Amino acid sequence: MLLRFRVANVRSLRDEQELSFVVPEGSERERAAARELAFSDGSRLPVHTVVGVFGANASGKSNVIAALKNMRHAVLRSYADWTSYDGIPRDEFALDPKAASETSLYEADFVLDDGVRWTYGFELGARRVEAEWLYAYPKGRRQVWFERDASRDKDFEFPGERLHDRTRLARTTRPDALLLTRAANDGHEQLTPIFDWFKNNLWDVTPETERTQREDYTAMQLLRSEDFQRRAEELLKVADLGIAGVEVEQSSSGRPVVRLIHAGGGERTAMDWSSESWGTRSWFALIGPLLLALDTGAVLLIDELDASLHSRFAAEVVRLFQAPWVNPKGAQLIFTGHDPSLLRTPGGGRLLEPGQLWLTEKDERGATELSSVADWDPTDEEDLMASYLAGSFGAVPKVSEGQIGRRLMRTDDLARMEAEEV
Structure with missing residues (x-):
């Protein structure tokens, strides 16, 4: 410490x-x-x-x-x-x-x-x-x-x-x-x-910059670990974004494709990533570094x-x-x-x-x-x-x-x- x-x-x-x-x-x-x-x-x-x-x-x-x-x-x-x-x-x-x-x-x-x-x-x-x-x-x-x-x-x-x-x-x-x-x-x-x-x-995170790289990191961790996905979904839910889950798949370009599952009116809808708000994407991008820091002290x-x-x-x-x-x-x-x-x-x-x-x-x-x-x-x-x-x-x-x-x-x-x- x-x-x-x-x-x-x-x-x-x-x-x-x-x-x-x-x-x-x-x-x-x-x-x-x-x-x-x-x-x-x-x-x-x-x-x-x-x-x-x-x-x-x-x-x-x-x-x-x-x-x-x-x-x-x-x-x-x-x-x-x-x-x-x-x-x-x-x-x-x-x-x-x-x-x-x-x-x-x-x-x-x-x-x-x-x-x-x-x-x-x-x-x-x-x-x-x-x-x-x-x-x-x-x-x-x-x-x-x-x-x-x-x-x-x-x-x-x-x-x-x-x-x-x-x-x-x-x-x-x-x-x-x-x-x-x-x-x-x-x-x-x-x-x-x-x-x-x-x-x-002394890892540095600036929410307004390098967001794409941190989005990709968080998405890759979702693909690699069910435990990480479980905790990431809880963090998304607790932020009261109306999010019920997350889907991630590997694309042919090498970048993971992310879709957040939104719940409303009894329906569950997978939203295109580009449709998500700045605040939601910033929160998602921060989850990867946060959990990594907590896991390693x-x-x-x-x-x-x-x-x-x-x-x-x-x-x-x-x-x-x-x-x-x-x-x-x-x-x-x-x-x-x-x-x-x-x-x-x-x-x-x-x-x-x-x-x-x-x-x-x-x-x-x-x-x-x-x-x-x-x-x-x-x-x-x-x-x-x-x-x-x-x-x-x-x-x-x-x-x-x-x-x-x-x-x-x-x-x-x-x-x-x-x-x-x-």
Whole structure:
């Protein structure tokens, strides 16, 4: 499971920002809503399975997702891909000229299936990896597996001699590649599980893009597994789409043909796929990645969860990851959204607790600040949706009622006056 993610100088995330799944101290209500994660040293920690990132348009919500994707791509592809670039691809903060000369930071704190906590991170310069580190906590105390600092005469240090093939790894890792990537490419027995965590996590889903590929994936899983079809049909039915089932067949073109069975007036009708609504197709396309994440215990990233899904659909996605009986492997969801109704259940309760609700807001430099609603110490009885909309936590558009219309009218008036002067 992912515990924390730190990032700096990536897109609008100029200064160091941290996103955390760990339940804030002193919140018994949040502890009850979280999972107790058991560590290898016998200790336990309450960890959330869902966090949502909200904020105004262009406040940097999607950049949090992008930074997580960047880190995953760097780990998986730095050794093979970065040789084709003139320097290292970084996405540094564009609104400050000094940012180009500073490093971009990525760090993830996570726990493997054996209960051992790991911290892995790196700092990227324009043309080389300036720093890289890997720490383990098998008995609660930090073990340094390796540390890298390009400013030293000897880049790599391996305290404790825990890591095998140290000399070869140090000698064969290029200045513009990560040691973790280099080791995994050779099947390094100790480091490959760390590499595999990134390979099997931080999957990205954007409902408005690549929908066709995800539709095909969901359809192929329906063809391959009766259990998957049973669960997919339940998810389609629970979304109250009037769907009674699904038919899938393999076509001569290689793409599966999908028909959803609609029930109404005592009749069952198989609808052509092109006749289905955008919302229905988006929900269908999301089912495949959702079930895969739940089955494997992966960390799933969904940007703009509510962009093409009704708020009820989006809330059901959150509930899937929240429910222990549906999510026994502790899969996690990080999503961005706009719809404040995701903060409240139909009965008036909370869908997300304060420690699960993160907000993005840009400062006067255009840099994104990421903060948790838990930092505002809301009471257990407080309506988070109402407080958010009222601007109590910030991170809402600073637009007064009618302001946009008045500005349009003013622009039209100015244009008319200029035309009359001509």
